[in-house]
Amino acid sequence: MSADDGAGRGLSRRRLLGAAGLGALAAGTAGAGAGYAMADTSPPPVVVDPDALPIRFEGVHQAGIVTPSQDRLYFVALDLTTEDRNSLIALLKQWTVAARQMTQGNDVGEMGAVGGSPYSPPEDTGEALGLPPSGLTITIGFGRGMFVDDKGKARFGLDGLLPDRLTDMPSFSGDRLDDALSGGDIAIQACANDPQVAVHAVRNLVRIAFGRASVRYSQMGFGRTSSTSSAQVTARNLFGFKDGTNNIKVEEKKAVDDFVWVHQEDGPAWLVGGSYLVTRKIDMRIETWDRESLTGQQAIMGRTKGSGGPMSGGDEFAAIDFDATNEDGEPAIDLKSHVRLAHPDFNNGAKLLRRGYNFVDGSNGLGQLSAGLFFISYQRDPAQFVQIQRSLAGLNNDLLNEYIVHVGSGLFACPPGVGPTGYWGEKLFA
Amino acid sequence: MKSPLATLGVLTIAALSLAACASDPSESKSASGDLTVQATDSECTVSASKLDAGPATFKVTNKGSKVTEFYVYADGDRIMGEVENVGPGLSRNLVVDLPKGTYEGACKPGMIGDGIRQTLTVTGEAAKPLSDSEELTAAADSYARYVKSQSDALIVKTEEFVDAVKAGDVDEAKTLFPIARTYWERIEPVAEKFGDLDPITDGREPDAIAEGVDFTGWHRIEKQLWVENNTEGMDVYADQLLDNVKQIVQLGQDAPLTALELAQGSKGLLDEVATGKITGEEDEFSHTDLWDFKANIEGSQAAIASLRPVLEEKDPELVKQLDAQFKAVDEELNQHQDTTTGEWTFYDKLTKDEVKALSDAVAALSEPISQVAAVVASSA
Numbered sequence: 001m002s003a004d005d006g007a008g009r010g011l012s013r014r015r016l017l018g019a020a021g022l023g024a025l026a027a028g029t030a031g032a033g034a035g036y037a038m039a040d041t042s043p044p045p046v047v048v049d050p051d052a053l054p055i056r057f058e059g060v061h062q063a064g065i066v067t068p069s070q071d072r073l074y075f076v077a078l079d080l081t082t083e084d085r086n087s088l089i090a091l092l093k094q095w096t097v098a099a100r101q102m103t104q105g106n107d108v109g110e111m112g113a114v115g116g117s118p119y120s121p122p123e124d125t126g127e128a129l130g131l132p133p134s135g136l137t138i139t140i141g142f143g144r145g146m147f148v149d150d151k152g153k154a155r156f157g158l159d160g161l162l163p164d165r166l167t168d169m170p171s172f173s174g175d176r177l178d179d180a181l182s183g184g185d186i187a188i189q190a191c192a193n194d195p196q197v198a199v200h201a202v203r204n205l206v207r208i209a210f211g212r213a214s215v216r217y218s219q220m221g222f223g224r225t226s227s228t229s230s231a232q233v234t235a236r237n238l239f240g241f242k243d244g245t246n247n248i249k250v251e252e253k254k255a256v257d258d259f260v261w262v263h264q265e266d267g268p269a270w271l272v273g274g275s276y277l278v279t280r281k282i283d284m285r286i287e288t289w290d291r292e293s294l295t296g297q298q299a300i301m302g303r304t305k306g307s308g309g310p311m312s313g314g315d316e317f318a319a320i321d322f323d324a325t326n327e328d329g330e331p332a333i334d335l336k337s338h339v340r341l342a343h344p345d346f347n348n349g350a351k352l353l354r355r356g357y358n359f360v361d362g363s364n365g366l367g368q369l370s371a372g373l374f375f376i377s378y379q380r381d382p383a384q385f386v387q388i389q390r391s392l393a394g395l396n397n398d399l400l401n402e403y404i405v406h407v408g409s410g411l412f413a414c415p416p417g418v419g420p421t422g423y424w425g426e427k428l429f430a
Numbered sequence: 431m432k433s434p435l436a437t438l439g440v441l442t443i444a445a446l447s448l449a450a451c452a453s454d455p456s457e458s459k460s461a462s463g464d465l466t467v468q469a470t471d472s473e474c475t476v477s478a479s480k481l482d483a484g485p486a487t488f489k490v491t492n493k494g495s496k497v498t499e500f501y502v503y504a505d506g507d508r509i510m511g512e513v514e515n516v517g518p519g520l521s522r523n524l525v526v527d528l529p530k531g532t533y534e535g536a537c538k539p540g541m542i543g544d545g546i547r548q549t550l551t552v553t554g555e556a557a558k559p560l561s562d563s564e565e566l567t568a569a570a571d572s573y574a575r576y577v578k579s580q581s582d583a584l585i586v587k588t589e590e591f592v593d594a595v596k597a598g599d600v601d602e603a604k605t606l607f608p609i610a611r612t613y614w615e616r617i618e619p620v621a622e623k624f625g626d627l628d629p630i631t632d633g634r635e636p637d638a639i640a641e642g643v644d645f646t647g648w649h650r651i652e653k654q655l656w657v658e659n660n661t662e663g664m665d666v667y668a669d670q671l672l673d674n675v676k677q678i679v680q681l682g683q684d685a686p687l688t689a690l691e692l693a694q695g696s697k698g699l700l701d702e703v704a705t706g707k708i709t710g711e712e713d714e715f716s717h718t719d720l721w722d723f724k725a726n727i728e729g730s731q732a733a734i735a736s737l738r739p740v741l742e743e744k745d746p747e748l749v750k751q752l753d754a755q756f757k758a759v760d761e762e763l764n765q766h767q768d769t770t771t772g773e774w775t776f777y778d779k780l781t782k783d784e785v786k787a788l789s790d791a792v793a794a795l796s797e798p799i800s801q802v803a804a805v806v807a808s809s810a
Contacts, residue, residue, distance in 0.1 A: 081790050119690070120804035211755060211794025214786070 012106050051193035054133035057103045059417040060273055061261065064137030065378050066250040066353065068229035070191040073221035073357040074198040075279065075374065076206065077184025077410060078213040080146060085156045088146075089429050091212045095140070095205055096423040105133035108204045125207065128200035136192040138201055140424045141277040141412025144168065145185040161428055163268050165276065165382055166413050173394030174401055181281055181408030184216045189277070189376065191355075195222065217408070219281065221357025221374045228355060234308060234316065238358050238371050239289055239403070241301050242308035245316055246343070248353045259351045260378050270427035273416030278352075278385045280375040281359075281408030287368050289403045300399040302337030310339065338400045341391045350384040352377040372404070382411055467535065469516070470494040474537030474546040483530045483554030488513075491521040496540040502526050502550070503534045506742075506753065508735035509576050514541075514583035514613070526575075528552045542772050562809045565740050566689035569806075572736040574686040577617050580729075581679040584613035588675045592668040595651055598661045607652060608713075608721035608774075614648070614675070615725035616732070618702060619695025620682035627681075631674045634711070647671055649715070656715035689737065693803040696733035699726040700796045708789045710777040720766055720774035723788075727763065730799065731756055737806060744805045748798055755795035762791040 051071070055063050082088060098108045107113050109123025116122055147162035149155055154162075171177075190201040199220070206215055225237045226244030230251050237243040248255045262271045289297070298304055298311060308316040312324035312332040322340060324332040333340050344351050355378060360371040377385055392398040415425045464487045466477040471494035490500040490513055501512040502524070510533060511526035530552050536545030587610035594603040614621070614632070621628050629637065631647040638645035645653075650667050654660065687695060706712040707723040734741070734752055741749045766775040766784070780788075 081794070117804040117807065119807035121800045207797075210797045211758075211790075214790040214793070 049132075051135055052132035053135065054104050055135050055137050057100050057138075057418075058420055062137075062139045062274070062414055062417045063103070064139035064189055064191055065275055065355070065414070066228060066256055066260065067135075067137050067191070068232055068250065069224035069226060069235075069355055070135045070137070071193045071222065071224055072191065072195040072198050073224075073374065073376075074190045074195070074202045074218065075221065075376070076188050076190075076202050076218040077143070077216045077279075078186045078188070078206070078209060079216050080155075080185045080213050082212040083155065085429075087212050088156050091209055092425050093423045094208050096418060098204060098208060099138040099201070099424075102128075102201050102204065103133065103136045103138060105131075105136075108208075125200065125203055127203075128197050131194055131197055131200075134192040134194040134197040136190065136197050136201055138205070139189040139191075139277075139414060141187040141189070141414040142166075142425065142428075143183060143185050143187065143410065143412050145183065158428060161268060161270060163271055163413050165266075166411065167382070169278075169382070169409050169411050170386060172389050172406070173397075175393070175406050175409070177409050178407050181217050183410060184412075186213060187277060187279070187410060187412040195220065219359060219374050221359045223358045225356045225358055225373055226354040228353065237373055238284055238286060238360075239297070239301075240305055241297075241303060242316065243356070243373075244354050245303075245308055248351055255351060256353070259380055259384065260353045262380055266380065270425070270430075271413055271415060274414045275353075275378045275380065276382045276385075277410070277412040277414050278375075278377045278379065278382060279408070279410035279412075280406050282373045282375055283370070283405045283407050284372040285368075285403045285405075286371050292403075299334050300337060300403075302333045302339030311337075334399065336397060336399045338392070338398050341398050342388055347387045347391055350387040352379050352384055352388065378414070464489065466491065467500055467537065468493060469498045469500065469537040469539065471496055471539045472546070474500075474535065474548060476535045476548050476550065479548060479550055481528065481550060481552045483528060483552050485525055485527045488524040488526070488535070489521055490516055490524060490537075492516045492518050494518060494539050499538040499541055499545075500524060501534075501536045501538070501545065502528070503536060503547075504531065504738075506735060506738045506749070507731070508572065508738045509732055510572070511575055512579045514579055515586055530554055540772050542767070542769060562740075565743070566806065566809060569689045569736045569740055570686060570692060573692050573733055574683075576732045576736065577620055577682055577686065580613050580617045581682065584610070584617070585672075585676060585679060587613055588672055592672045595655075595661050595664050595668040600655060600659060600661060603651075603661065604655050604716070607648075607655065607716060608718035611648060611718070612721055612725040615699075615702075615722045616729035617682070618726065618729065619687065619691070619698050619733070621678050622698065623685070623687070623691070624678055624681050627674050627678050631671065631678065634714075647674070649713075652713060653715045689740070689806050689809075690803060692733045693737060693806040696730045696737075696802060697796070697799045699730040699733070700792060700799055702726050703792050704789070704796065707777075708785060708792065710785075713777070717776040717778045718774070719777040720763070720780075724763060724767075724774065727756070727759055734799070734802065737802065740809050741802065741805055744809055745801075748801055748805060751798040752795075752802075755791075755798060759788075759791040759795050762788055 055067055057063060080088065082091075101108055107124035107129075109116075111123050113122045113124035113126035113129055144162065144166050147155060147158045147166070188202060188205055190198045192198040192201070202218065224235050226247045227234050228247060228250055230249045234242040234245050248259055250256060260275050262274050262276070264272050266272070292300070294305060302311050303309065304311065309318055310320040310333060312321035320333060320339065320343065322331070322333050322343075322345065326332045340346060355376040357374050357376070358371070359374050360369055362370055364370045379385055393401070395401055415427070418424060418426065465481070467488050467490040468475045469490060469492050476488070488500060488502070490498075492498045495518050497518070498516050499512060499514050500516065502510040504510050510528060511524050513522045513524045516522050528550075533550040533552065534547045535550050536547045538545040587606065591603060591606040591610040594606055621631065632649070633645070633647055634649055635645050635653065646667055648671065651664050651671065654662070654664050703723055703726045707719045707726065710717065710719050712722055713719045734756075738749065741752075766780070767773070
């Protein structure tokens, strides 16, 4: 199957629904201007949940970066088990076809979940049957390990295509990285407003990859911890604080352009219009945090817990006055508070597009939650992240470090978007 | 054999005479009926390399010091027939019905590796092209032959194991445990067909406890051998094990698997690997999981080999994938075998990375295997 022949095809999983379900979605998509055919008889007006609608797969940039954050994440990092260039190209093509199908709410494959031979395992695993597209985006990133092996020798004939900036992430004070939760040759970020849709997407892509790529680790997330659009309210992390108030928003065209997308002059050419993806799995010491006083919690963050306004005063979006003092004459925003050390004013103006999610991986057997933040940021240059993390890391810096520990880390180069017939990373193999 | 080329050996001469002297029957007389196979630790000599189509009897004599096996392979290592477990100094007969074509005879001293091979050319009445249903029947027959050969060895080895257990010979029983189980694991889809017998023969302790039944079978004895390091109280389990194994073998021969069951079985064996062996769950006391692992893979490969003519015709691309992935699994797995003793690395000695690599290889093979049943069904 080539990447070119699967573009507009696929079985809609909604087609399997009753007429009412179909009508509702048809009305919704038509109303959204997507140009879908209407049913012959006008369906009764139905209010459609905007979170259920599909998000366009094609574009100059990959979807899932400046797309307003969906509610759920399923992230997976894979290692390539093949060394064959053609088999990698075939995998990327098949993945692209499947991603197109799934993001538009269709089954994977030509026969889908229930249309194939009764003796064959179904092409699509089926758990998304009847579910709407749910804003699914699937975003791919390439790790250093796809370009070079441990000894620096080129893989897949990708000599000279490794971006200079796709280095191993420097280590930061306090890191407790687990190799099994770090790195990976390829990252796939699936975000959706329904966790089952996100899981379905990753599961089917992993299945397609058997024999060519193998899962290194995966992470489910919920409760987007960053708003990436000013139309979204700021969500809270598991410490109970609003997270991402000062994030780059999709509406800030200039900031997005300056801080998120790789430019022509940055190179390499294949990555122009793409972005660097940084992931950090951050364990939170939830129980200890919960025993901290409100005053303590707010001082650590530098913001109030209720409104999210800075400790220097004002509402959530008020400008932060880092020089303000409290009644004791101390800085209102603690010198080691998270908000101060992470702020662009203290990081040579560096900004990130954060897109993280909360996670709870059950409990740790000691009665404590295994929970935290799966930090995701997109940036034009990984140096932006490194700058900010250097400011934060270490017990002498961010007060928050007493309550968090970084256990996983990843850096990936996300290629630009694909057109109606292209495939992910095609310029690498041109 | 007056040719100056005689020093090149039997095989070469046979091939040359085949090409050059087809009109000289005295030089390359086709053999029919009885052939002999002289197997040593380093050689495998079949008394003729050119045979007439029809039933042929190979009398396999092991003159080496290691236990050997003799196989007759068709293309893609499809097993036309085999004898297992020929001990040093012993002879065993193999009867195989060979249609016109090219085959390989292979001895496997020490029961390791691909074997020492010799080409066998069968001439005579051209086999009629088979109809789809005939092809499926042929596949089922071919697999039934495999089951037969494995069953014979299974009973012999289980008897030896049971004898060692009853004699209280712990070391011998421990040595024989993974070897006897090899034959069991190769034909497990047959056993699984008989729902009642499989759990009491190959069940695990937690399931027995959960079901509130006595923990019996292979793993009951395994536990005693490895945990208690003795055979106390095992006589009754040992006798029962042998009875059950014999019963399963008989039932299996009375009701051979159909081609579709065979296709499903080839996948079932890989599922066994993915759920039981990769996790080290199957042989939790002895850690001999890699013996079972290899046997499951061999059993799956034998099932696929039987189906090969059907698959070649309906989906040659799938056959290529299967060949490549079986090879990849073998490469991954075989590095854990001591080629001198034939012993496999104990599961608890494998690193996490090694287990992951094995798991990846099995997953890669399982995908094309899962497509086989539909191809077979489309042929039915």
